[in-house]
Amino acid sequence: MSLKVYNSQSKKLEDFIPITPGIVKMYVCGPTVYNFLHVGNFRGVVFFNLVRNWLEKSGYRVQYALNFTDVDDKIIQRASEMGVTPHELSEKYIEEYKKDFAALGLRPHDFNPKVTDHMDGIRSMVGDLIAKGKAYEVQGDVMYSIESFPGYGKLSGRHVEELQAGARVEIDEKKKNPSDFALWKAAKGGEISWPSPWGAGRPGWHIECSAMIHQIFGEQIDIHGGGMDLMFPHHENEIAQSEGCSGNSFVKYWMHNNMLNFGGQKMSKSLGNIVTMREFLEVNSAELYKWMMLSVHYRTLSDFSDSAMEKATGGLARIYSSLALAESFISEEYTRDVKFEEMISESWIKIKNALDDDFSTPEAFAILFDVVRQFNSQVRRGMKPNSAIAGKALAFQKFVKDFGALMSLFQESAHDFLIRLDDLLLKKMNLNRKEINLLVVERSNARDLKDFVRSDELRLKLTSMGIAVSDTSQGSFWEVMK
Numbered sequence: 001m002s003l004k005v006y007n008s009q010s011k012k013l014e015d016f017i018p019i020t021p022g023i024v025k026m027y028v029c030g031p032t033v034y035n036f037l038h039v040g041n042f043r044g045v046v047f048f049n050l051v052r053n054w055l056e057k058s059g060y061r062v063q064y065a066l067n068f069t070d071v072d073d074k075i076i077q078r079a080s081e082m083g084v085t086p087h088e089l090s091e092k093y094i095e096e097y098k099k100d101f102a103a104l105g106l107r108p109h110d111f112n113p114k115v116t117d118h119m120d121g122i123r124s125m126v127g128d129l130i131a132k133g134k135a136y137e138v139q140g141d142v143m144y145s146i147e148s149f150p151g152y153g154k155l156s157g158r159h160v161e162e163l164q165a166g167a168r169v170e171i172d173e174k175k176k177n178p179s180d181f182a183l184w185k186a187a188k189g190g191e192i193s194w195p196s197p198w199g200a201g202r203p204g205w206h207i208e209c210s211a212m213i214h215q216i217f218g219e220q221i222d223i224h225g226g227g228m229d230l231m232f233p234h235h236e237n238e239i240a241q242s243e244g245c246s247g248n249s250f251v252k253y254w255m256h257n258n259m260l261n262f263g264g265q266k267m268s269k270s271l272g273n274i275v276t277m278r279e280f281l282e283v284n285s286a287e288l289y290k291w292m293m294l295s296v297h298y299r300t301l302s303d304f305s306d307s308a309m310e311k312a313t314g315g316l317a318r319i320y321s322s323l324a325l326a327e328s329f330i331s332e333e334y335t336r337d338v339k340f341e342e343m344i345s346e347s348w349i350k351i352k353n354a355l356d357d358d359f360s361t362p363e364a365f366a367i368l369f370d371v372v373r374q375f376n377s378q379v380r381r382g383m384k385p386n387s388a389i390a391g392k393a394l395a396f397q398k399f400v401k402d403f404g405a406l407m408s409l410f411q412e413s414a415h416d417f418l419i420r421l422d423d424l425l426l427k428k429m430n431l432n433r434k435e436i437n438l439l440v441v442e443r444s445n446a447r448d449l450k451d452f453v454r455s456d457e458l459r460l461k462l463t464s465m466g467i468a469v470s471d472t473s474q475g476s477f478w479e480v481m482k
């Protein structure tokens with residue numbers, strides 16, 4: 001089986017065949033940088049990181065661009081509220097975005113174009129659209145005439161007549177059709193602006209992506225990604241601009257990721273439930289975020305509920321505990337276990353089929369858990385180390401790390417990760433290591449003195465605090481129950 005991708009335009013699964021054999025050009029709409037970004041903004045970033053990795057693993061050379069919108073109404077407004085220039089504000093939040101991105105441990109993109117670096121390309125595209133009769137100038141604004149582009153609506157399924165019939169379209173006397181949209185906006189008094197043949201102004205939002213794609217990749221790209229909320233009008237307008245200009249098909253595969261909810265509700269300012277990535281990472285691990293985003297299929301709504309977080313924490317802990325177990329048995333002397341390695345090879349075939357099926361990460365994770373189960377059924381804590389166990393441990397570790405590399409997961413030392421995870425959980429539970437250690441030592445002492453009444457009491461106390469204790473020949477260990 002080869003890769004099949006759900007194309008939002010045809011609404012079908014299609015065989016993935018890039019325009020130029022061996023090369024994939026991919027563009028994803030990035031953030032508008034005027035504040036810290038919230039957790040929902042990174043869902044697409046995490047998913048398309050996997051898309052790039054999987055394409056590369058499948059043998060393609062991928063060129064990946066994700067843009068920064070560094071001039072727009074919100075940026076101008078917030079900059080003026082804060083008494084800084086729009087440029088200072090956007091540069092600050094690009095840096096903050098990069099910090100979140102690095103904390104998430106994702107691979108950098110090949111290109112991170114900024115609107116303000118592409119003014120020439122934008123002006124030239126707007127000029128072209130006017131020359132081709134697709135756009136018109138009114139009082140320093142340039143509008144795209146949607147009636148000039150017969151294919152308008154082919155992505156979102158919304159058509160010109162429907163848009164006109166639909167009430168609530170803002171009436172603007174400058175527009176020939178109420179649904180026409182701005183390519184260039186005349187500067188309002190004192191606002192940041194760039195010179196143009198139509199007077200000082202700045203680009204509309206949609207034109208930036210068309211122009212940057214054109215400058216970086218040319219007329220056509222293979223994959224255009226973004227959140228589902230961008231399909232209309234942003235991506236519809238990108239098609240109208242780019243195809244209106246070139247006369248060629250613009251994007252071969254449109255891919256849209258679904259949104260992120262909070263406890264069943266949409267994240268919004270009015271509900272006050274917006275969580276920035278920075279806030280999230282102060283109390284949670286980056287692994288948890290990536291795990292939560294990828295354990296749900298990218299076209300399914302993902303929910304950040306408490307129960308989803310607990311489930312994800314439990315899943316992560318299971319994988320990392322097994323990795324820690326493997327780490328404890330790995331030694332230079334090992335013998336390969338052919339049967340175990342065959343099971344892993346078969347699992348890779350299943351994973352390939354899952355990811356080739358429009359990136360079915362939930363299925364891929366289920367296969368990962370199967371391998372974890374197999375490993376845990378053959379290797380247990382307390383076993384006497386030998387070269388056969390070392391062989392299994394090594395093969396298992398390689399499998400988990402290779403699988404994780406696709407998702408940018410599981411690259412940390414398992415031992416360190418589990419300590420950090422416990423620390424984060426303890427913080428949430430208002431507990432600290434010191435008091436738990438004291439109770440565990442007290443219990444061990446009671447056991448040594450054969451005072452089982454006291455030791456059972458203490459175990460119960462620890463359990464009620466959410467701490468599990470296990471006794472091995474090497475002593476008693478505890479961990480936070482997950």
Ligand SMILES: [Zn+2]
Nearest residue numbers: 029030209234
């Ligand atoms: Zn865009």
